Amino acid sequence: MVKKITTNKLKHDEIIKAESKNLNFFYADGTQALNNVSLPVYENKITALIGPSGCGKSTFLRCFNRMHDLYPGNRYDGQIILQPDNTNILSDGVDPIEVRMRISMVFQKPNPFPKSIYENVAYGLRVRGESNKRSLDEKVEEALKGASLWNEVKDRLQDLAFNLSGGQQQRLCIARALATEPEIMLFDEPTSALDPIATMNIEELMSELKQKLSILIVTHNMQQAARISDYTAYMYLGKLVEFDATNQIFTNPSKKETEDYITGKFG
Amino acid sequence: MAIQNKPAANKNLSSIRKTIANHKRYDFIFASLGTLVIASLTITLLILFLDLVIDGYPRFNLDFFSNFPSRRAARAGILSAWIGSSLVLLVTFIVAVPLGITSGVYLEEYAKKNWFSDLIEINVSNLAGVPSIIYGLLALGLFVYSFGLGQSILTAGLTLALLMLPIVIVSTREAIRAIPVHIREAAYAVGATKWQVCHNHVIPYSYGGILTGVIIGMARAIGETAPIITIGALTFIAFLPPSPIGLEPPFLNFEWLESGFTVLPIQMFNWISRPQHAFHINAAATGAVIIMLTLLMNGFAIKLRYNIRKKIKW
Numbered sequence: 178m179v180k181k182i183t184t185n186k187l188k189h190d191e192i193i194k195a196e197s198k199n200l201n202f203f204y205a206d207g208t209q210a211l212n213n214v215s216l217p218v219y220e221n222k223i224t225a226l227i228g229p230s231g232c233g234k235s236t237f238l239r240c241f242n243r244m245h246d247l248y249p250g251n252r253y254d255g256q257i258i259l260q261p262d263n264t265n266i267l268s269d270g271v272d273p274i275e276v277r278m279r280i281s282m283v284f285q286k287p288n289p290f291p292k293s294i295y296e297n298v299a300y301g302l303r304v305r306g307e308s309n310k311r312s313l314d315e316k317v318e319e320a321l322k323g324a325s326l327w328n329e330v331k332d333r334l335q336d337l338a339f340n341l342s343g344g345q346q347q348r349l350c351i352a353r354a355l356a357t358e359p360e361i362m363l364f365d366e367p368t369s370a371l372d373p374i375a376t377m378n379i380e381e382l383m384s385e386l387k388q389k390l391s392i393l394i395v396t397h398n399m400q401q402a403a404r405i406s407d408y409t410a411y412m413y414l415g416k417l418v419e420f421d422a423t424n425q426i427f428t429n430p431s432k433k434e435t436e437d438y439i440t441g442k443f444g
Numbered sequence: 445m446a447i448q449n450k451p452a453a454n455k456n457l458s459s460i461r462k463t464i465a466n467h468k469r470y471d472f473i474f475a476s477l478g479t480l481v482i483a484s485l486t487i488t489l490l491i492l493f494l495d496l497v498i499d500g501y502p503r504f505n506l507d508f509f510s511n512f513p514s515r516r517a518a519r520a521g522i523l524s525a526w527i528g529s530s531l532v533l534l535v536t537f538i539v540a541v542p543l544g545i546t547s548g549v550y551l552e553e554y555a556k557k558n559w560f561s562d563l564i565e566i567n568v569s570n571l572a573g574v575p576s577i578i579y580g581l582l583a584l585g586l587f588v589y590s591f592g593l594g595q596s597i598l599t600a601g602l603t604l605a606l607l608m609l610p611i612v613i614v615s616t617r618e619a620i621r622a623i624p625v626h627i628r629e630a631a632y633a634v635g636a637t638k639w640q641v642c643h644n645h646v647i648p649y650s651y652g653g654i655l656t657g658v659i660i661g662m663a664r665a666i667g668e669t670a671p672i673i674t675i676g677a678l679t680f681i682a683f684l685p686p687s688p689i690g691l692e693p694p695f696l697n698f699e700w701l702e703s704g705f706t707v708l709p710i711q712m713f714n715w716i717s718r719p720q721h722a723f724h725i726n727a728a729a730t731g732a733v734i735i736m737l738t739l740l741m742n743g744f745a746i747k748l749r750y751n752i753r754k755k756i757k758w
Contacts, residue, residue: 247632249557278635288626291649291756300644301634339757350630357634 194220194391195241195280195361198256200267202236205250210236212415213255218361220260223383223392225406225423227399229438233415234395238363241266241393242280243273259360278305281354282363286370287346289338289353294330297338297349301357320356324348325382344375351382362386364394368401380405399439403427411435493735500729508729512682513711517722522730524681525711528597529666531685531700532707535601536665540608541658545647547609548616548654553642572610579607580674588675595676597685598701603671608661615657619650652752659745663738669709680714681706708734 195218202211210233218224226234236245243266245251253267259279266276281301289297298317299307307313317334321327326348330341338349347367354362364383368376383392383405396402402409403423410420411434419426419435430436437443511521551568555561583603593599623646631641647654685703689696706714708730715727 242633244629244633247629274635274637277633282633284626284630284633286626288624288630290627290630290645300631300636303644304634304636304640337755353630353634 191222192220193217193260195257195259195266197237197240198258200237200240200253200255200257202233202240202245203252203254205248210415211240214412214415214417216410216417216420218391218393219408220391221387221389222407223387223394223405224408224410225402226393226395226410226412227397227402227438228412228418229443230397232412234412235365236415237412238282238365238393238395241361241363242277242282243267244282246273278357279359280361280363281357281359282365283347283350283354283367285366287343287350289341289346289349292338293335294338294341294349295334298352298356301353305357316356317352320352321349323355323386324352325378325385326352342375344371344378347371347375347379348382351379351386355386359390361391361393364392364396366395366397369397376401399427411438413438493732496728496732496735500725500727500732503725503729504732508726513680513714514682517715517718517720517726520715520723520726522708522711522726522733524684525706525708525730526733527684528677528681528705529707531597531688532600532604532672532705533662533665534688535598535701536604536608537658537662539602539605540612540661543605544609544612544658544661545616545654548613548620549642549647551613552617552620553638553646568610568613572614575670576607576668577670577674579603580671582606583671583675594702595678595704596702597705599675600672600677600705600707601701603675604665604668607668607671608665611661611664612654612657615660616650616654619653619657620646622653623649649756652749652756655752656745656749659741659748663741663745666737666741667709667734669707669713672707672710673713677710678704678706708737 197214197216200211200214201209203209212233214233214237216224216237226237228234239245240253240257245253255267256265257267258264259266259276264271266280290300292300295317298320299313302313302316307316318327318331321330326345329345330336330349338346341349347370351362351367368379371379380401383394386392387407394402394406406423408420409423409426411418411426411430411432413434419430419432421431426435427439430439434443507519508521509526510523511519512523513525514520551561551564555564580603583599583606587593587599587602588595593602627645627649628641631645636644681704685700685705686697688698688700712727712730712734715723715730718724
């Protein structure tokens, strides 16, 4: 039953927002962290990347906003095509800053700036040259509401972000990433440093966010992937082992390796 | 069985306690040695300082700060010296601080990491340890003769700026390196350019470390004697440089930069080399002033760093 080869059960009415094509990635020391990964990210869906530590899922995620460009010697090979304009965001001709303006990221550890709550959310807008006070106020409020943090912080926007709890800090980072109206949001294990309640809040938040944008999330927590994602990719040793609709992956994976990982026999 | 087990468990426990006590002895020995060394050094310094203050005490009055040096010890003061020191430090500050901070930021954030940047890094660190007289010789050749700046406040300020630069650069780089990677990445991830990251994050978050470096560098510069003597500062001076601020437009003038000058440590050196005891009192008083200035600056640096650190938690 498990061995049955699944036909491609992806719904064909999905719109592809971004797609990696034969993506290889090499770190400066020459190690190849990604091997020929081809994977679509569908619009208004959550795509989860799972796999054991060191399998390359974070490396893959960080290709989408060219984070690897910050460190000299890293090398991409292959394409990530961003729609609707059909841009290969890995090409030399595309400025990584332009990519980051369109695709935002939330990190594993909450990393607010040592500034006020307001300034944290406003920073992305300021970087884009927004200086109108009223417009900033509006967008900050909207982003904080979008990250369901507004009610908790509306009376202390000028407080330092460090005074928030860990879960609130992470939602603040989501608000910061949201304020600039990105097309895709990347989440790199966003709840691994948080308690169960904060985790639940953020999972609910992601399900709301996908109405507006597309989400690519790396998670160590398989239940989390099963709970929130529409599509799941299982990666191992820098390769994409299997990609399918989430309930397909978790109920009827086509590859033995995926099944072993999901059932806890491996990993 | 429980009764049988009890003595065995106790024995085990007492041996654990013994081991812990043994190991903790090293904590005690190290802490005591440390306290002893710190205490003896601090006390020595305090005694020396007090001795200086007591020796110089008769001269601590307004006249001492508002009189020119004089052949009569009792009427001699440090007016020209402290004004000279202030003006020289002003030049040093204006030159060394912007140059040092921007160099640090460039080396840390912009420069490609290769053998050349490593070479620069090693050299900058080593420069901080070069004897100051060498800087004096360099300045004599370069500023005084080649550039024709003369034995002026400008020359002295530039010389001390050279001396202070490595300290500012090194402390800037260290402060920048202390910023966690994830904060930097957060700034880049929202689409900031390198300059925006430096301007909005890297430099503001490093203020504490940079200011500490600046003040420690200034405190070193204020006490430097050798390079200033080398470039030919005057030892006896009974006039003031033209005032930098005028009453008439354009309100600023730069003639003072070309003026001859003396500084506090040279004044002190000059008095100490006199045979008369009365001048030694003046020297002691000047020494006390220098030490107090240095301590004040260091205290200020600690306070600043504390205040800034309080706002930043990674």
